[in-house]
Amino acid sequence: MNTLALLLFVIHILAFVAGGANSVVMPIIGSRMATATPETRQTLLGVAGALANTGKFAMATLLVTGVLVLWLKWNWVIPNNWFWAKMGFIVLMLVFISLNEMTTKRAQPGDPEAVKRSKMFGQLTGLSFLGVVLSAVFAFN
Secondary structure, three states: OOHHHHHHHHHHHHHHHHHHHHHHHHHHHHHHHHHOHHHHHHHHHHHHHHHHHHHHHHHHHHHHHHHHHHHHOOOOOOOOOOHHHHHHHHHHHHHHHHHHHHHHHHOOOOOOHHHHHHHHHHHHHHHHHHHHHHHHHHHOO
Protein backbone atom coordinates (compact mmCIF):
# COMPACT_ATOMS: atom_id res chain seq x y z
CA MET A 1 0.00 0.00 0.00
CA ASN A 2 2.88 2.37 0.82
CA THR A 3 4.42 1.82 -2.63
CA LEU A 4 1.10 2.56 -4.30
CA ALA A 5 0.71 5.74 -2.23
CA LEU A 6 4.19 6.87 -3.26
CA LEU A 7 3.53 6.15 -6.94
CA LEU A 8 0.29 8.10 -6.74
CA PHE A 9 2.17 10.93 -5.06
CA VAL A 10 4.66 11.01 -7.95
CA ILE A 11 1.75 11.20 -10.41
CA HIS A 12 0.25 13.95 -8.23
CA ILE A 13 3.49 15.97 -8.40
CA LEU A 14 3.78 15.52 -12.19
CA ALA A 15 0.19 16.74 -12.63
CA PHE A 16 1.01 19.63 -10.31
CA VAL A 17 3.92 20.62 -12.56
CA ALA A 18 1.73 20.46 -15.68
CA GLY A 19 -1.04 22.48 -14.05
CA GLY A 20 1.41 24.92 -12.51
CA ALA A 21 3.00 25.60 -15.86
CA ASN A 22 -0.45 26.62 -17.09
CA SER A 23 -0.82 29.04 -14.21
CA VAL A 24 2.38 30.75 -15.34
CA VAL A 25 1.97 30.62 -19.13
CA MET A 26 -1.73 31.39 -19.59
CA PRO A 27 -1.57 34.96 -18.19
CA ILE A 28 1.33 35.65 -20.55
CA ILE A 29 -0.66 34.40 -23.52
CA GLY A 30 -3.71 36.34 -22.37
CA SER A 31 -1.75 39.57 -22.12
CA ARG A 32 -0.51 39.14 -25.70
CA MET A 33 -4.01 38.68 -27.13
CA ALA A 34 -5.08 42.27 -26.52
CA THR A 35 -2.63 43.64 -29.08
CA ALA A 36 -2.35 40.61 -31.37
CA THR A 37 -3.28 40.69 -35.01
CA PRO A 38 -6.20 38.42 -35.96
CA GLU A 39 -3.77 35.80 -37.34
CA THR A 40 -1.57 35.89 -34.24
CA ARG A 41 -4.65 35.81 -32.01
CA GLN A 42 -5.73 32.56 -33.69
CA THR A 43 -2.28 31.07 -33.08
CA LEU A 44 -2.33 32.16 -29.44
CA LEU A 45 -5.83 30.73 -29.02
CA GLY A 46 -4.63 27.42 -30.45
CA VAL A 47 -1.73 27.29 -27.99
CA ALA A 48 -4.00 28.39 -25.14
CA GLY A 49 -6.52 25.68 -26.09
CA ALA A 50 -3.87 22.96 -26.02
CA LEU A 51 -2.58 24.21 -22.68
CA ALA A 52 -6.13 24.42 -21.31
CA ASN A 53 -6.73 20.79 -22.22
CA THR A 54 -3.49 19.82 -20.49
CA GLY A 55 -4.54 21.88 -17.47
CA LYS A 56 -7.95 20.23 -17.27
CA PHE A 57 -6.37 16.77 -17.39
CA ALA A 58 -3.82 17.85 -14.77
CA MET A 59 -6.54 19.23 -12.47
CA ALA A 60 -8.63 16.05 -12.77
CA THR A 61 -5.52 13.98 -12.06
CA LEU A 62 -4.70 16.14 -9.03
CA LEU A 63 -8.21 15.76 -7.62
CA VAL A 64 -8.21 11.97 -8.02
CA THR A 65 -4.65 11.34 -6.82
CA GLY A 66 -5.06 13.83 -3.97
CA VAL A 67 -8.02 11.93 -2.58
CA LEU A 68 -6.23 8.60 -3.03
CA VAL A 69 -3.04 9.83 -1.35
CA LEU A 70 -5.06 11.30 1.54
CA TRP A 71 -6.62 7.88 1.98
CA LEU A 72 -3.58 5.62 1.42
CA LYS A 73 -0.85 7.71 3.04
CA TRP A 74 -2.75 9.76 5.62
CA ASN A 75 -5.63 7.35 6.37
CA TRP A 76 -8.14 10.22 5.92
CA VAL A 77 -6.51 12.16 8.77
CA ILE A 78 -6.41 15.89 7.99
CA PRO A 79 -2.95 17.04 9.13
CA ASN A 80 -3.93 20.58 10.22
CA ASN A 81 -5.94 23.66 9.25
CA TRP A 82 -3.52 24.52 6.44
CA PHE A 83 -5.03 21.55 4.60
CA TRP A 84 -8.40 23.35 4.56
CA ALA A 85 -6.72 26.52 3.33
CA LYS A 86 -5.25 24.46 0.49
CA MET A 87 -8.71 23.10 -0.34
CA GLY A 88 -10.08 26.64 -0.36
CA PHE A 89 -7.40 27.78 -2.81
CA ILE A 90 -8.17 24.77 -5.00
CA VAL A 91 -11.84 25.79 -5.07
CA LEU A 92 -10.78 29.33 -6.01
CA MET A 93 -8.63 27.95 -8.81
CA LEU A 94 -11.54 25.93 -10.16
CA VAL A 95 -13.80 29.00 -10.05
CA PHE A 96 -11.26 31.24 -11.83
CA ILE A 97 -10.46 28.56 -14.41
CA SER A 98 -14.17 28.17 -15.15
CA LEU A 99 -14.71 31.93 -15.39
CA ASN A 100 -11.70 32.22 -17.67
CA GLU A 101 -13.01 29.41 -19.85
CA MET A 102 -16.30 31.24 -20.35
CA THR A 103 -14.57 34.58 -20.92
CA THR A 104 -12.14 33.11 -23.45
CA LYS A 105 -15.05 32.16 -25.71
CA ARG A 106 -16.00 35.86 -25.88
CA ALA A 107 -12.36 36.94 -26.28
CA GLN A 108 -11.77 34.74 -29.35
CA PRO A 109 -13.35 37.16 -31.83
CA GLY A 110 -11.35 39.99 -30.23
CA ASP A 111 -13.72 41.50 -27.64
CA PRO A 112 -11.25 43.80 -25.78
CA GLU A 113 -13.20 43.70 -22.48
CA ALA A 114 -13.30 39.90 -22.55
CA VAL A 115 -9.55 39.83 -23.26
CA LYS A 116 -8.94 42.02 -20.19
CA ARG A 117 -11.17 39.82 -18.01
CA SER A 118 -9.44 36.71 -19.32
CA LYS A 119 -6.08 38.18 -18.34
CA MET A 120 -7.43 39.04 -14.89
CA PHE A 121 -8.84 35.53 -14.35
CA GLY A 122 -5.53 34.05 -15.45
CA GLN A 123 -3.70 36.17 -12.90
CA LEU A 124 -6.19 35.26 -10.17
CA THR A 125 -5.72 31.60 -11.05
CA GLY A 126 -1.96 32.05 -10.71
CA LEU A 127 -2.38 33.77 -7.36
CA SER A 128 -4.64 30.95 -6.18
CA PHE A 129 -2.01 28.45 -7.37
CA LEU A 130 0.56 30.23 -5.20
CA GLY A 131 -1.87 29.89 -2.28
CA VAL A 132 -2.16 26.15 -2.97
CA VAL A 133 1.63 25.77 -2.96
CA LEU A 134 2.16 27.75 0.24
CA SER A 135 -0.66 26.10 2.16
CA ALA A 136 0.42 22.63 0.97
CA VAL A 137 3.93 23.23 2.30
CA PHE A 138 2.51 24.20 5.69
CA ALA A 139 -0.11 21.43 5.64
CA PHE A 140 2.24 18.55 4.94
CA ASN A 141 5.46 19.63 6.61
